[in-house]
Amino acid sequence: MPIFDSHIHADTRGWEDLRTLSLFGTRAVVTCAHDVFDFSGPQSVFDHYRRLLNFDCFRLRTNHIRPFVALGIHPEGIPHDGVDEVLSRLPELLQQESVVAVGEIGLQNGSDWEIDVLRRQLQIGKDLNLPCIVHTPQKNKAEVARLVMDVISQVGISLDLVVIDHVDIRIIEAVRDLGSWMALSIQPFKISEKEAALLVQSYGSQRVMLDSDLAGGMSDVLSIPKAIFEMKTLGISAEDIRKVTYDNAVAFYRVAQCLP
Ligand SMILES: [Zn+2]
Numbered sequence: 001m002p003i004f005d006s007h008i009h010a011d012t013r014g015w016e017d018l019r020t021l022s023l024f025g026t027r028a029v030v031t032c033a034h035d036v037f038d039f040s041g042p043q044s045v046f047d048h049y050r051r052l053l054n055f056d057c058f059r060l061r062t063n064h065i066r067p068f069v070a071l072g073i074h075p076e077g078i079p080h081d082g083v084d085e086v087l088s089r090l091p092e093l094l095q096q097e098s099v100v101a102v103g104e105i106g107l108q109n110g111s112d113w114e115i116d117v118l119r120r121q122l123q124i125g126k127d128l129n130l131p132c133i134v135h136t137p138q139k140n141k142a143e144v145a146r147l148v149m150d151v152i153s154q155v156g157i158s159l160d161l162v163v164i165d166h167v168d169i170r171i172i173e174a175v176r177d178l179g180s181w182m183a184l185s186i187q188p189f190k191i192s193e194k195e196a197a198l199l200v201q202s203y204g205s206q207r208v209m210l211d212s213d214l215a216g217g218m219s220d221v222l223s224i225p226k227a228i229f230e231m232k233t234l235g236i237s238a239e240d241i242r243k244v245t246y247d248n249a250v251a252f253y254r255v256a257q258c259l260p
Contacts, residue, residue: 001242002027003224004249006183007104007133007165007211009034010056010067011048017214017221018063024225028066028249028259031056032104032133034215035077042082042089045073049093057098068253069096070103070133072121075114087120094128100253101125103133104165107151110144119151126157131253136166138189145171149178163209163252166190172203181252184244185213186223193223197230205240209248 003026010018010031021029031052039045052069060067071093073079073086094102102125107114118134125132134152136145145164152162163181164171168191175182184196191199196210212223220226224245231241250256 001025001228001238002246003228004028004246005212005214005224006030006163006209006249006252007032007185008214009216010060010214011036011051012216013214013221015059015063018059018065020221022063022065024222026065026224028068028255029060030068030070030101030103030133030249030253031060032070032101033072033074033077034104035074039077039079040081041079042085045077045079045086046089053096053098066259067098068100068255068258069098070101071099072102072105072133073117074104075106075108075118075135078113078117083117087117087124090121091124091128094124094130100255101131101133104135105132106135106165107144107148108135108137110140110147115147115151118148119155122152122155122157122162125161126155129161131161131163132157133183134162134164136164136171138166141166141168142170142174145174149174152178152180165211166213168195169199172199176203181207181209181248183209183211185211186227187213187220188218193227193230196227197234197236200231200240200244201234201236205243205248207248208244209252210244
């Protein structure tokens with residue numbers, strides 16, 4: 001069964017991990033910009049983007065994984081200086097080959113500063129008709145996710161263009177009610193593969209994607225294959241499994257023509 005991992009951070013993982021992803025069926029990924037370190041200014045952010053687009057796409061391709069890229073300012077990676085410069089260049093940078101989304105954007109603690117940066121990036125997604133990958137935090141998830149959903153509604157971006165990420169039992173009903181896409185990140189500190197399988201069983205496969213959110217912290221290159229195992233054990237249909245691990249990502253990121 002082919003896997004499209006809808007949200008990873010390839011720059012944080014070594015060659016062997018990318019190879020393991022490939023060996024266990026990953027055929028495509030979206031690798032997202034994030035909070036690599038304390039960005040001192042706009043140039044560090046642009047260098048991070050350049051690495052994703054060049055070096056990491058090369059490493060993924062060499063491991064037989066089709067790379068797609070999301071560019072944006074992560075709420076924990078807002079540069080000390082030069083946010084305006086990054087945001088003013090972002091529309092042009094998003095036109096590059098293999099870039100399919102604005103992301104990872106979102107809120108971490110929900111400060112006014114974060115809300116402003118999120119709002120401006122959702123507006124860019126709306127103006128360019130590009131999908132947006134929206135992070136929600138572990139701490140105070142329900143409260144901060146509510147703020148995220150308020151900003152999405154205020155900007156008026158189409159919900160076809162929004163995936164709310166790191167959804168768990170605390171916010172799944174609210175995201176369902178909103179009507180956007182949702183992603184379940186299977187990670188030791190987020191949800192287990194078993195929980196993900198149970199959520200798919202309860203809420204169905206409509207507008208749901210699984211991702212590993214592979215990053216520099218504790219995460220598991222086999223999380224999606226393990227979730228597939230759990231979904232099979234629960235008797236979830238092959239069609240629904242394929243939707244949450246491949247087809248829905250192809251549809252959301254609108255990349256069918258780029259895949260074999
Ligand atoms: Zn992430």
